[in-house]
Amino acid sequence: xxxxxxxxxxxxxxxxxxxxxxxxxxxxxxxxxxxxxxxxxxxxxxxxxxxxxxxxxxxxxxxxxxxxxxxxxxxxxxxxxxxxxxxxxxxxxxxxxxxxxxxxxxxxxxxxxxxxxxxxxxxxxxxxxxxxxxxxxxxxxxxxxxxxxxxxxxxxxxxxxxxxxxxxxxxxxxxx
Numbered sequence: 001x002x003x004x005x006x007x008x009x010x011x012x013x014x015x016x017x018x019x020x021x022x023x024x025x026x027x028x029x030x031x032x033x034x035x036x037x038x039x040x041x042x043x044x045x046x047x048x049x050x051x052x053x054x055x056x057x058x059x060x061x062x063x064x065x066x067x068x069x070x071x072x073x074x075x076x077x078x079x080x081x082x083x084x085x086x087x088x089x090x091x092x093x094x095x096x097x098x099x100x101x102x103x104x105x106x107x108x109x110x111x112x113x114x115x116x117x118x119x120x121x122x123x124x125x126x127x128x129x130x131x132x133x134x135x136x137x138x139x140x141x142x143x144x145x146x147x148x149x150x151x152x153x154x155x156x157x158x159x160x161x162x163x164x165x166x167x168x169x170x171x172x173x174x175x176x
Contacts, residue, residue, distance in 0.1 A: 021146040021158070023165045028139050031132070033171040039068055040075035040133070046083035050152075051159075055081050058160050059128055062167035077139065078131045085148065087120040124148045124155065128166065142166035 044052045059081060060070055068077075093116040123145055130140040144162040148155050 021144060021162055021165075023142070023144045023162055025140070025142045025166060025169070027141070027172045028137070029172075031139050031172075033173070036076040036132075036139075036171065037068060038071045038075040039063060039077040039079050039130070040071055040073050042078045042080040042131070044081045047085055051083055054156055054159060055083055055126065055163075058163040059167075061160075062163055062170070066167065066170055068171075075133055078133045078136075079128065080131075081126065081128045083124065083126045085124050088123045088147070090119050092117050092119070124159075126159070126162070128163075140170070140172070142170075 041056065044056045046052050046055055059079065063070070063079075093114055095114050124147075125143065125145040127141065127143045129138060131137060132139055144166055146158045146162055148158075
């Protein structure tokens with residue numbers, strides 16, 4: 001019974017670890033980040049159009065806090081963002097009535113019962129790219145994914161938190 005409890009606990013923790021937000025960033029290490037002070041938007045595209053302004057607002061807030069100024073066109077840098085959702089499947093099997101063991105011996109000591117459930121958890125992903133406007137070279141990419149709830153307000157809070165985490169160390173330190 002202790003083994004069954006341990007297996008159940010490990011499976012539950014494994015499922016929880018899949019549901020934790022992930023934030024990743026990467027950047028051009030040779031870029032002179034001191035020369036970028038303004039930015040313009042290229043595009044914001046989310047599967048649900050209601051999220052376009054939310055994504056843009058969250059990114060604008062972070063870039064503004066870093067001293068970057070948005071201009072309608074011709075900024076030093078150009079920004080694009082793409083948001084999507086998908087279902088993350090998780091399978092859980094719970095065993096009851098092990099009787100004589102896992103089946104490596106003759107006779108199980110009675111019927112074993114297993115219940116398997118498949119859960120679809122919605123996951124939202126966001127990728128933000130920043131390009132040098134003149135050269136069109138990718139300078140910086142941030143991405144995040146997070147489980148979504150059924151409540152848009154909670155999801156909007158998660159978006160703001162994850163975008164803040166994404167821009168936590170932005171802009172990168174210039175070389176030189």
